[in-house]
Amino acid sequence: MAPPVLELYVCMTPNTLKAMFMLGELDLPFEVKHVRVYRGEQFAEGFDRLHPYRKLPVLVDAQGPEGAPFTVFESGAILVYLAEKYGKLLGKGAAERSTVMQWLMLQMSSVGPSFGNASHFTAASGQSETYSRRRFVTQAARLCALYDERLSAERYLAGDAFSIADVATFPWLWRHPGMVRIDTSRFDGLNRWLREVEQRPGLTRAQARYKTLVEADRADLTAIDPDLMDRIMGRGRWWLADESGGGQ
Numbered sequence: 249m250a251p252p253v254l255e256l257y258v259c260m261t262p263n264t265l266k267a268m269f270m271l272g273e274l275d276l277p278f279e280v281k282h283v284r285v286y287r288g289e290q291f292a293e294g295f296d297r298l299h300p301y302r303k304l305p306v307l308v309d310a311q312g313p314e315g316a317p318f319t320v321f322e323s324g325a326i327l328v329y330l331a332e333k334y335g336k337l338l339g340k341g342a343a344e345r346s347t348v349m350q351w352l353m354l355q356m357s358s359v360g361p362s363f364g365n366a367s368h369f370t371a372a373s374g375q376s377e378t379y380s381r382r383r384f385v386t387q388a389a390r391l392c393a394l395y396d397e398r399l400s401a402e403r404y405l406a407g408d409a410f411s412i413a414d415v416a417t418f419p420w421l422w423r424h425p426g427m428v429r430i431d432t433s434r435f436d437g438l439n440r441w442l443r444e445v446e447q448r449p450g451l452t453r454a455q456a457r458y459k460t461l462v463e464a465d466r467a468d469l470t471a472i473d474p475d476l477m478d479r480i481m482g483r484g485r486w487w488l489a490d491e492s493g494g495g496q
């Protein structure tokens with residue numbers, strides 16, 4: 249059997265689930281390349297050729313544009329690349345396509361960072377940072393209310409058709425509000441959308457493989473070297489003394 253044309257470099261993160269969900273929606277075979285971030289594999293020599301900022305997910309398409317291998321980093325860019333290549337979930341016509349992009353950009357610029365930081369300061373930082381936690385949980389809660397309003401008025405984020413904006417947003421609004429203790433029980437529009445998207449076969453196709461890597465990453469986390477955790481978080485001896493940038 250020919251090897252899959254697509255390789256997806258992954259770790260446990262909603263950003264990875266987005267890409268796996270998309271590949272599930274397209275029902276495409278792909279090889280999972282699990283980068284053990286809690287063992288520091290993203291810092292290995294050469295990994296920056298896959299992602300210059302050494303993050304996951306990354307997609308490698310052996311048959312990219314002009315038939316040559318092509319690498320895509322950033323989960324939003326991966327969704328757009330796949331949607332364009334396979335002609336799906338991108339919206340039809342200029343207005344619908346722009347609406348898809350607007351909701352995709354809002355996810356990338358606001359939903360991911362707000363929930364990422366809210367989770368960090370709720371559970372992962374190991375510090376008691378009331379200001380930081382409250383700031384990001386407030387942003388995340390405002391976003392939940394905004395998405396509830398949108399999804400009370402529209403079936404999907406960009407209107408009548410399911411799109412990559414939904415694929416990008418679902419993994420963040422699914423479990424993360426509960427993880428940062430935001431009560432979304434009154435958000436009927438948001439909850440209706442979550443239940444509907446949850447039933448999609450594309451998500452089901454992604455879930456078993458995603459669960460396997462979550463289990464492995466959770467096990468790595470229990471045994472992580474504290475200095476590696478500081479490096480991932482950019483703190484401790486990895487804090488920049490003069491905030492000048494540089495180094496990895």
Ligand SMILES: N[C@@H](CCC(=O)N[C@@H](CS)C(=O)NCC(=O)O)C(=O)O
Pocket residue numbers: 259260261262263285290302303304305321322323324360480
């Ligand atoms: N904006 C990026 C976020 C990528 C990102 O931050 N990935 C994290 C997992 S959420 C990662 O690779 N962490 C390992 C590290 O920072 O060393 C995307 O959407 O792809």
